Amino acid sequence: MFSVKTILPTSTQSFSDDILSTHRRHQAELDAMDLDEDEFGAGPSKRNIVTPGEVITSSKEYMRGHGTYVEDVNVVSSVTGTIERVNKLISVKAIRSKYVPEVGDLVIGRIVEVGPQRWRVEANGRQDAVLMLSSVNLPGGVQRRKIESDALKMREFLAEGDLLVAEVQAFFGDGAMSLHTRSLKYGKLRNGQLLSVPPQLIRRLKSHFHHIPPPCGPTGVDVILGLNGYVWVSNGTSQEKREGGEGFDSEGVYSDKNDDIPPEGRQATSTITNLIKILADEGIPLTDTLIEESFNWINQNQLPLGSIAHNDAERMLAEIVGIDITA
């Protein structure tokens, strides 16, 4: 029979060779260099980027986190991304991936199924999310008990295809998320349009509800940045109406009808949508200040609202963000 020779791995892993050599030092020497942050430190250096199968370090000294696995005595990357280190925990953050939910995240989703006491919500995750009847506010008071007739009327509140904004409440055993809308900020969405961007572009912020004030349309524009990469851009409402103060229409929260939106309001909404699209296409993380600044730029240059010409977009990116996409 034939025999298969094992060929020694060619040294294509200059990175790992570098890193490992520092770990082959004596323990006392290692202790002395505990402050060595540059090793896997922050900053967009070339050494921080790994691809699958690349040896990061020894598993004897470091623990493996997300995006890595242990083979023999090495911590090996399983995704493409940047190395992140917290003390002895090494993880690799993928540059592109599906949304990975955490409790407390604000997400935007779409109802795909009405089931017994629950809705199934498509929220850009690995699995559909679940919204229990017991974790929504029903019209007629926050403290109202849910009765059997509510379960029968579930489709009147939220039907298939409806969009809603919710918060991640907990996880089921298999990792599916359970949502809740028990706040006046959350609930059904209307008067606007949805757009989907890569989830990595949305950072966890203090607030994900942003209001861009009136030069942008007659009542301003509201932007909700869902952490799952869904963004809701809608015609602006006043502060009180948004947070359940004076003039808050508690019966209208499950309404399917859009308000009357003047053409200027629609134009402002689509302008903001287009701006977000331009920024997202270039892989720039979205923040409220960035969106507002880019709108102000449009305003200052007195460009027409609505769609934005390609060369204007280039100019805006260069002036606001400081990147050159023509290169």
Added chain:
Amino acid sequence: MSSSRIEILNDGGLRHDARRPYELRSTSFQLNTHPTAEGSSTVTQGLTTVQVSIFGPREPRQRSQASHDKAIINVEVGVVPWAQGGGGIKRVRGDKRLQEIGASIRQTFEPVIMTHLYPRSEITINVQVLSADGGILPTSINATTLALISSGISILDYITSISIGLYLKQPLLDLSFLEEQDLPNLIISCLTNSNKITLAQMETRLHIDRFEEMLNLGLEACKVLKIEMELIVKEQTEKIVERMNVKSIISSNASGMNIDE
């Protein structure tokens, strides 16, 4: 020896497309070529072009298929109607050969994708052959590796694949369609870091004495492909990381504006 109309190796030791025996066809790797897929890539090897898009991990389309502890992998293979040129695949979808290619891709990647991280979900690998000139399976495997990497799904290692033919006593790398028709050939795919072979497929017979040589040659070629892929992936990643870090510029811009006001 062969009933071929073409000359496999001429007197100068060149193949019909003027390559040397161990020379690969010109390759190009592109990442993120599909607008809505989680990850995608287009790989061209010679006149064969394959686009692969990855959808998922997502809720399984048929919930009965779902597995409670791991993701299921679906592979769909399609050939565009104009791809055939010298391809030899008559039907666009559902062809037995295409189904076989799909099964091979699934078997190649099932042990490499860390499916246990994605329970109760489905990963769909959509392979679209845009032009066919031999080596559809190796090119598809190479493209799938890149698409998986760009989708952020956890995999153990790069998998690269190549076809190796044998002419008399001379092994040839990366066969074109004409050579594939005339020569006994072997398709291998391997994990390049650990030298593990995940697929070795042979539909014709060849002498066992030649097999080892071909296998080692194939492994060598797979490593070359991996180096090329890694270059592209790193280059792309650096660009994206750079863009993700423009935040610092923005905040300094913003504070500058506040002072002006």
